[in-house]
Amino acid sequence: MERISVTELDEWQKCPHSFYLKRQGWRKRAAPPPDPLAVGSMVGLAVEARLTLGKQHVAQALRTYQEKYDLVDRSDLHEQVMTCLDVMPEWVWEIQGAVTEDHIEHRYATHWTGDFPHIVEVVGRPDIWYVDEWGIHIVELKTCNVAYSGTARKLNDYAKYGAQPSRYAVLIRDAYPELDQLAIDRRHVVVSRKGFAAASLPFELSDRAVDNARSDMLELARQAVTSAPVHSFGPLCGWCEFSPVCEGYVNGQDTVGILKEHFEQRKRRA
Numbered sequence: 001m002e003r004i005s006v007t008e009l010d011e012w013q014k015c016p017h018s019f020y021l022k023r024q025g026w027r028k029r030a031a032p033p034p035d036p037l038a039v040g041s042m043v044g045l046a047v048e049a050r051l052t053l054g055k056q057h058v059a060q061a062l063r064t065y066q067e068k069y070d071l072v073d074r075s076d077l078h079e080q081v082m083t084c085l086d087v088m089p090e091w092v093w094e095i096q097g098a099v100t101e102d103h104i105e106h107r108y109a110t111h112w113t114g115d116f117p118h119i120v121e122v123v124g125r126p127d128i129w130y131v132d133e134w135g136i137h138i139v140e141l142k143t144c145n146v147a148y149s150g151t152a153r154k155l156n157d158y159a160k161y162g163a164q165p166s167r168y169a170v171l172i173r174d175a176y177p178e179l180d181q182l183a184i185d186r187r188h189v190v191v192s193r194k195g196f197a198a199a200s201l202p203f204e205l206s207d208r209a210v211d212n213a214r215s216d217m218l219e220l221a222r223q224a225v226t227s228a229p230v231h232s233f234g235p236l237c238g239w240c241e242f243s244p245v246c247e248g249y250v251n252g253q254d255t256v257g258i259l260k261e262h263f264e265q266r267k268r269r270a
């Protein structure tokens with residue numbers, strides 16, 4: 001049985017080759033996460049700590065992350081996180097009963113191998129989700145580093161086409177049959193390290209929208225676990241951690257050598 005996360009499905013859509021290398025466990029050697037990723041992760045951890053444990057646990061959650069990645073001296077990162085938390089819409093802090101579980105998982109038969117169904121377990125974890133008298137709410141948090149107009153533009157893109165919350169909706173529906181009859185909505189919050197925030201209104205997901213997301217998700221999962229990795233060169237390649245490997249590929253260099261020199265292969269989390 002293969003196991004694939006909602007985040008990996010996103011990575012597969014962006015570039016199958018990057019997906020493949022990450023799935024093989026390749027990571028940049030001894031490098032802390034890039035600043036935007038670190039800030040985004042710390043904001044997510046701080047929000048989770050405050051909603052599930054209480055405001056007094058935020059500092060420890062941030063410190064644990066900074067210690068883990070040797071970022072304790074990066075007060076600039078800490079300040080950026082605080083800026084993002086300061087502009088977070090007030091309604092986020094008023095959420096009651098945010099679900100704290102590690103992740104949601106569900107097994108699907110995506111295709112047949114001979115006489116046997118090929119089972120793929122899809123896992124995922126919304127940034128925030130909770131249930132109230134209206135139904136199920138999924139909230140996705142994004143961080144960026146642009147001025148207000150850029151923040152609003154990013155929100156617009158996420159709110160219209162962001163697929164991840166719909167995939168989480170599928171997982172919640174399928175993994176919790178007891179919640180099957182409840183309405184479900186999604187919304188996005190984008191906070192900028194420059195001190196701006198924009199949030200979408202709740203968007204109710206119809207049964208058809210969830211079914212559409214499910215059928216796309218399963219087809220993507222099928223492709224991801226059965227297809228050969230292929231490069232997806234584009235303008236964003238320069239931002240990808242594997243760009244030295246791919247540049248070497250284009251230029252006919254020893255890509256295995258480049259990979260081994262700059263990256264290390266870690267065991268994937270089960």
Ligand code: SF4
Pocket residue numbers: 014015016017018231232233234236237238240241242243246
């Ligand atoms: S550099 Fe481009 S082609 Fe290579 S893995 Fe990254 S996104 Fe894919």
